[in-house]
Amino acid sequence: MSPKEQIQSLRDELREHNYNYYVNDNPTISDFEFDKKLEQLKTLEAAHPEFYDSTSPSVRVGGEVTKNFNTVKHINRMYSLDNSYSIEDLRDWERRIKKIVDGDIQYTCELKYDGASISLHYENGKFVQAVTRGDGNQGDEVTANVRTIKSVPLQLKGDDVPAKFEIRGEIVLPWDGFHKMNEERAEQGLDLYRNPRNTASGSLKLQDSAEVAKRPLDCLLYQLAGENLPVKSQFDSLMLARKWGFKAPQESKLVNSIEEVFEYINHWDVARKELPYETDGVVIKVNSLDQQDELGFTAKAPKWAMAYKFAAEQVSTRLEEITYQVGRTGSITPVANLEAVEISGTTVRRASLHNADQIEKLDIRVGDEVYVEKGGEIIPKIVAVDLTKRPENSTPTVYATHCPECNTELVRNEGDAKHYCPNDMACPPQVKGRIEHFISRKAMDIDGIGAETVGQLVDAGFINNYADLYDLTVEQVLPLERMAQKSAENMINGIEASKQVPFERVLFGLGIRYVGETIAKKLAKHYKNIDSLFNMPAEPEKTSIDLFADVSSAADKKIEELTAVPEIGESIAQSLVEFIQNEDQMAIVERLKKAGLQFALSEEQLEGQTDKLSGKSFVISGVFKMSRNDLKKLVEDNGGKNSSSISSKTDYLIRGDKMGPSKLEKAEKLSITMISEQEFLAMI
Template identity: 75%
Template structure:
């Protein structure tokens, strides 16, 4: 047999043994025999490098070193899931679904494994790339490390594999492997790993892939993503993934209605303790993919899926001290410092007390024995006080009156739960927090600067706000601790590259209170530039005078000083701005007021002018503007059925032309874009509400 045939034969045989051992849990050879054949393959490949194959079983041993993990944009966004904790949550969710889709609903119930989320990319049946979830929009390329995980197939089986697709899942560390790793660390006198999830997540970012290969990680998969996938339901997708060679957990079940979902939950609430992996809940997905497309997504999560969280573990411990943290917006968060206690596999030392009202409601005091749980098994929180153990000399908690960082008197605005430090210009955590937000991945994504570097730059007096970043010089930063020549150049290059970040992300990066990614995007698309946002409302001088005269009576001018009149004019103008902003779809009065406060503050405007002078993008690009119009402004659309173009493309066209896409019909719906296989109940409702129905072609003609 010639070397090439020998190599290919060994690879095929070893792939099958790997699949049997790591995916189906049915070993077909002993470990000794497998190792012997693997060694034989490695010798042959070393002698014949011309037959190299990135999918060979020999690459599982690792050895590739990755010093910097490349950031990759997800082709299809990795959304998070909405959570539910009881039957009422699930019933409310089903009611929302029934308003949007026709017929009885079927659900696929799957166990929610607690690991590190991953997206695997395959091209022509071959493993091509692995990307972490990151912020859902982009993540880190960890291909070299994931390639070493034995349950990740490098070459797929079957003749119905799509040319290109992604599959999502979790990288997990089974309990047995976790305990084994800790025994080895204990023998070496090393600190023990805290829990399987964090250990699995940390493993993906190890620089040496050989170290990853030595860890007993597994990859459990649950969702296929791509165009023209060869199935119509989530259940069929899971079966296809199993056929192609993926490790898809066998516990998923197809059920009808919420009663079926609850039976699945009740069973696994107890039975999960016998599983080899950490689980923290159940994921419920609408089975039909057409229904999933109709339901779509919110800004953060799919409407067609819901995570049910198992009851959180509760423990008691002593509250030793209450301290106060200052956020980047000046919001004060009281923190309970606890006697360390183990909760759901992690040591908890601190828990949020949220605000003064929560402290008063719980009547929580220093020295109390308190009950702690992890909300959604992630965030520790105090749920009650054991009053039977309260010390005799206990004193009620008096909430802080001054900022713990800068000593400024705290403020609490009417109708708000939190206290705030108003000293936004020189309170250290606010200054650092705003800069850290500005450079973050979802905002300006500046490579070469982390939170520690921000601390150094602020403490050295080199920057006092985010605009100062663009004035930094190499000579200023090179003397900083642990700042090598390469690091300094990378930082400056990252700052320079950020000047190309699009307007909507720059707007988000400014850190305007209540303006998250989605709101920033809506404002950017509506106003198209920062200048237009600053100059709104678009009224003439006479119109402004008329509006002003409605607000300020003539006698106010006679009796008031120039300063008072100016103040009243400003209030009137601000009220007008708030009114205009509130009219933008999905921008409420609270958001509008916050935006107006920001754009009428001279300090903020000075920073924006400096950023504009530095070359940042404060308007939509010509390319973005060429693809957008206001043709559909003020119009609401519902999309239903199957179309020639993808539903996502159809939705984007509506939004790019100023329209709004809704998931369910109502009296506010202007058009129902009707595709093939649209359900009869939706047709009936549209006729009842007298909603105009148009075809895909008729919609395209509108724009």
């Protein structure tokens, strides 16, 4: 046998042993025999580097060092999931689904593993890239580190693998491995890891992949993504993934009703304690991919999936003090400072009290024994007070009247749950918070500068707002603590590069209250440039005849104009007008314009966009030649609005094959105009 044939034979054999051990949990040789064969392979590969293969089992040992993790834009967005905490939440979700899709609905139930979300990319059956979830739109490339995880197949099995696709899952650290790592750290006198999830997530960002290879990480896969996948349902995709060599958990189950979903939840709420991994709930997905396609997505999550969270662990501890935090928009959040307590593997010393109403509702007081849990097992919160243990000298909590940072008197607008500090241009946490928001990944994504550096720059008096960033020089920032020449250059280069960030992200970065990422995109798309968005109507001149007449002010007219934009409500419009009428904010925006930031959609973004469908609402139902997502994009690109359900406000139903009878019946009853895919394309 030639060296090439020997190498290939050993690779094939070791891949199969890896699969049996890490995926099937059914080893067919001893660890000693496996290690001997692996050493034999490494020796042959070292002698014949011309036969290098990135999918060889030998690459599992790591050794590649990654200094900086590249940011990669997801081909298919990685959405988060909507959460439910009760059976009634799930019933409501099913009722919403049944208003949109016809026919029987099956569900795939899967355990929700608590790990680090990952997207694995494959081309021609070979593993080529791993990307963390990040913000859902883009994440960090961690290919070298993920390649060391034994349950991640580097070469897929079978001849029906698509040429290119991705699969999503969780990188987890099993309990046994976690405890073993902590035993080793205890022997070395090192601090112990707090919980498996954070340890798994931190492992992905280690610079030396050889260190990652030493950690007993596992990878559980649950979602295929890509075009023209050879499956029609979620459950079939899990079975196909297993056939290809992926570790898709066997605990998944196909059920035929919401009642069977509840049975699955009740079973695993108890049985999960015997699993080797951390789990915090159940994910329920509509099984049919056609029905998933029809249901679509909200701005943040798929409408066809829901995460049911198991009841959080609850403990009691003493409330030692109530302090107040100031957010970047001036919102005041009361914080409970607690006697340290362990919850779900982490030490908790602080919990949010939300607002004055919550404190009053629970009658929370300093010195109380309180019950704390992690909301969704993430954010600690106080859920009740043990009144039997209340001290005799206890006094009711009096909410703060002045800002804890700048001593400005707080305000609370009618209908608002929170108090606010109105000193937005000089209150230190607001100043720093707005700049931190501006430089964040979803906004300007400025390399070389983080929250700590922002604090240094503000404290040194170099910047007071985000426009000041564009006046900074290398020489100016060099004296900052821990700032070397290269770091200073990276910061200034990062600030300069941010001038190419597209308009919608600049708009989001301005930090206008209620204008989140999605709203910023809608406003940018509607107005096309900042001048159109910020242009205020002329203030009407009042005559003696108008003294007793109702003459709309410029602000009222602008609010009316803004609320006419789909999904822009009164609160968003009011906040925008307040921002526009603030002379200090407008002066900062003018400075950003002069600095060269993008305040209009690019020619590329404007290409193909028209107002042909302006004011028209469309419902898309059925199967089409092009994907439903492409049809929806065409509706939006031409000024129309997509809706998931038919109502009297629907102008057109784009009707495809296999459309449900109930939608057809409702459209006919409401006399909705029905058009084909070809007729729609002719319209635009």
